Amino acid sequence: MTAKKIKNMEEFSKVSGISRPTLSKYFHDPESVRKTTKAKVESALEEYDYRPNIFAINQNRKLTKTIGILVPYLADPFFAEIVRMIERQCIEAGFWPIVFSAHGERELENNALATLKSLRPAGALIAPMGRNSDLDVLRAFTDEVPTVVFDSNVAVGKAFVGSNNFQSIPLMVDYLCRTGEPPCFLEMPPVNPNANKRRDAYCMAMERLGHDPQVIQTAGGDWGFERIGLEEGVRLIDERSLPSDTILCSNDRLAIGLLAAAYQKGLRVGHGPGCALRIAGHDDHPWSRFTCPPLTTVSQDYRAIAERSVHILFGIMSGEDAEEERPEILFEGKLVMRASA
Amino acid sequence: MTAKKIKNMEEFSKVSGISRPTLSKYFHDPESVRKTTKAKVESALEEYDYRPNIFAINQNRKLTKTIGILVPYLADPFFAEIVRMIERQCIEAGFWPIVFSAHGERELENNALATLKSLRPAGALIAPMGRNSDLDVLRAFTDEVPTVVFDSNVAVGKAFVGSNNFQSIPLMVDYLCRTGEPPCFLEMPPVNPNANKRRDAYCMAMERLGHDPQVIQTAGGDWGFERIGLEEGVRLIDERSLPSDTILCSNDRLAIGLLAAAYQKGLRVGHGPGCALRIAGHDDHPWSRFTCPPLTTVSQDYRAIAERSVHILFGIMSGEDAEEERPEILFEGKLVMRASA
DNA sequence: AACATATTTTTGCGCGCGTAAAATTTCGAT
DNA sequence: ATCGAAATTTTACGCGCGCAAAAATATGTT
Known part of the structure; x- marks a missing residue:
């Protein structure tokens, strides 16, 4: 030109x-x-x-081409990866994804929601923080903007897409019980619905198999999961207060911290002879395959969650309001057997 | 209300x-x-x-309150973390950060730049992909938008903020030579100026100490660094073609992959007795402290880079055009001694 | 060639706010 | 109480485009 x-x-x-x-x-x-x-x-x-001129366009059009994406913590690889896929989908469909992160703070989540709302997006894909979210603000947002909720099932929006914790956790519990000592469950203060569901699913699965559930709740409510796993792990090992040699962590990042604790304390992790601990996670985070030993976990189907979320949102945006019920799409987890458990 | x-x-x-x-x-x-x-x-x-109404505001104001942020790959924890800090700074100063990721693709980088330009931002902070960037597009962008370049020093924009590879790499080389066998250098095809500088810095440092530089270049040009480190590591160990038992990786993610390779091959990593390999990285990625063994590396001062970049940008935006030269602010790396080397 | 239909052009208003200039009010200091 | 500076109000226009309605033109069919 x-x-x-x-x-x-x-x-x-x-x-x-x-x-x-x-x-x-x-x-x-x-x-x-x-x-x-x-x-x-x-x-x-x-x-x-x-x-x-973008601004002139959007000022006058009732429906913009903007798609809002909100996650609780973008520096978490799970969200980074899923956002990457969602963005790609949106761009291919001719929309403008715009990404917000709450950075783990309620105020910033509210802020992002307010900004997003004033952008009058055609739709939004949000993963609320959960317990730390301001439900009223979420509701006010989803009342105005067609919204699909993913990952964390807060009861707002037109649909939910996520993983079925009541399938994935028992899958792992069964495997661990079948191959060794029944696991205890290491969790953080439940920051979102998933955390609660995973604990409950663990307890149910254990009871069904005739074992006593053993839940260890760690302190600390921030998003430095690995650090928490490391610190709490060191403490638990030092105090010899681990109720089992098999630990199922409520997510991979916690498990990665625990692996580091075991290494620091000279405990060999794995299911072979000479191993003192078995450690398993949940989510199959992008780098879980690169830990030492590689982490046994349950995979969440990132791609499926991203694609389905976007697909459903587009459906809602194009007026398929036929759905009476708020659909909840749950993907099944797959057991990813690696060396750590 | x-x-x-x-x-x-x-x-x-x-x-x-x-x-x-x-x-x-x-x-x-x-x-x-x-x-x-x-x-x-x-x-x-x-x-x-x-x-x-945001759109009406921005349509009429010559200077918006928008700050554009562009990184090559948001799912990389280095960028995720630095973006997190930059965003915070901008919000505190009353601006609206808006984040774009090129997802490692030239077309998407160009796209983001075009979108950003049409947003008429007050300023931009960009980390170009480097070799894979479209220099003309970058130049056209920086001609219109006050821009600070960070991390990857492509010769555009009003200033550069990053790390001094010629200080940090010799720091590590010195340390490794002082405490054991001189390191070989594991790098990927140089995707950006940093990669080249790090290799050159390594060679110079080795020669200065009277050693032969040994550079191993891996295949693969995508952003799955850990995978590359793992696969190439396994291959190198199998072929026994590692020229030294000490390996300096051009970044932590590569090192993490290499750690996994060593584990898989049963090689103990560290500087103690009974260790077969020493592995060091560069960057001090957020999770390098949680690897097994914890990774010895050179830290980049994330916070300093983020804060200085934003500070300089604000200066430029408020008309401090006094600078004749395009300033290049380089932060010194600090040796982070952990167990891996 | 004649017609029905689809598309484009013409015309003109409206969106919500920035901004300029002049008139008016408010405020603090004497 | 008086005055001058600072802030606010009044008035009015402009930004770039969406959108609606009517008129004009192009397209394809028989």
Whole structure:
């Protein structure tokens, strides 16, 4: 394209020979105009440097092309990865994903929600923090914006997509009981519904197998899970207060911290001879396969969760309001057997 | 606040008893109006639900309150963490950070840049992909938007903030040579200027100490560094083609993969007796302290890089164009001695 | 060639707010 | 109480585009 700069659609209309309303139609959806017109516009676009003003567009359109994405903690690889996939999906569908992270703080979550709302997005995909969320704010948001909730099933929005903890945890408990000492369960203060469900699922699974559930709750409510796993792990090992040599952690990051604690204390982790501990996680975080030993865990189907969430949201956005019930799509976890348990 | 919804500033002007231009001033900068006026506005804000329309604001203001942030790969914990800090800084200063990730792809980087440009941000903080970036697009962007480049020193923008590889790498090389066999250097195909600088710094440091530099370049150009480290590590160990028992990796993620390879092959890593390998990294990634053994590395000062980048950008934005030269701020790395080397 | 239909053009208003200039009010200091 | 500076109000226009309705034109069919 040449150096010619076009200020607005009016000017571009002049140089391209297409009327402004038609141009408006074209930019909204290039396929909505006649092929010959489309060609004319596009050849003009190659010659002149013009992009419609985003703000002017969105000010007047009732439906923007923006998709809001909100996660509780973007530096968590689970969310980083799932956001990556969601973003890709949105872009491919011609939408503008915009990502917010609450950084683990209620105030920032509310802030992000308010900002997002004022962006008048076509839809939103949110993973609420859970217990630390401001339910009223969430509700006010989902009342206005078509929203799919993922990962953490807070009872707002038009649908939920996540993992079935009541399938995945028993899967792991069964495996651990079958192959060694029944596991105890290491959890953090339950920051979201998943944490509670996982603990309950653990207890139920243990009782069903005739074992006493042993839940160890750690202190600390921030998002430095590995650090908590390490510190609490060292403490538990020093105090010899682990009720079992097999520990199921409520998520992989906690397990990674616990692995580090075991290493520091000279305890060999794994299921072979000479191993003092078995450690298992949940989620199959991106780097769980690279721990030493590699972490046995239950995988969440990241891709499936991302794709289904986006798919459902698009359905809702295009007016398929037929659903009476708020659907809850739960994916099954798969056992990922590695060396740690 | 009550259920009363206010549609626009006009209506809010009526119910608050403050004229619209003054309200406009208030929302632009609450301190720019008289204290009594500010109080009146704020008490009205508690009673009525109103937020100025973002699009209308930005359409008319020459300078928006938006700050663009672009990183090559948000799922990389280094960037996730630094973005987290940058975002916080911006919010505290009353700006609106908006985060983009190129997901390692040139097309997406260009896309993000184009979107960002049309957002007319007050400034931008970008970490270009480097070799895979489209230099012309970067230049066109930085010509229009006041930009600070961080992490990867591509020669665009008004300033650069990053780490001094020529200080940090020799620091590690010195340490490794002093305490054992001189290291070989494991790198990936150089995706950005840092990779090249680190290799060169390694070679220079080795030669200065009278040793032969041994560079091992791995295959694979994607962002799955750990996987590459694992696969290449297994191959190198199987082939017995490691030129030294001490391996300095060009970054922690590669080192983490290599640790996994060593574990898999039954090689004990560390500097104690009975250890077959020493492995060191670079960056002090958030989870390097949780590996087994904990990773010896050189820390990058995340917080300093984030804070200085933002600080410089704000300076540029407020018109301190005095700088003739494009300043390059390089932070020194600190040796982080852990158990792996 | 004549017609029905689809598409484009013309015209003109509206969105919510920024901003400028002049008139008015408020405030603090004397 | 008086005055001048500072803040606010009044008035009015502009930003770039969406959108609606009517008129004009293009397209495809028989």
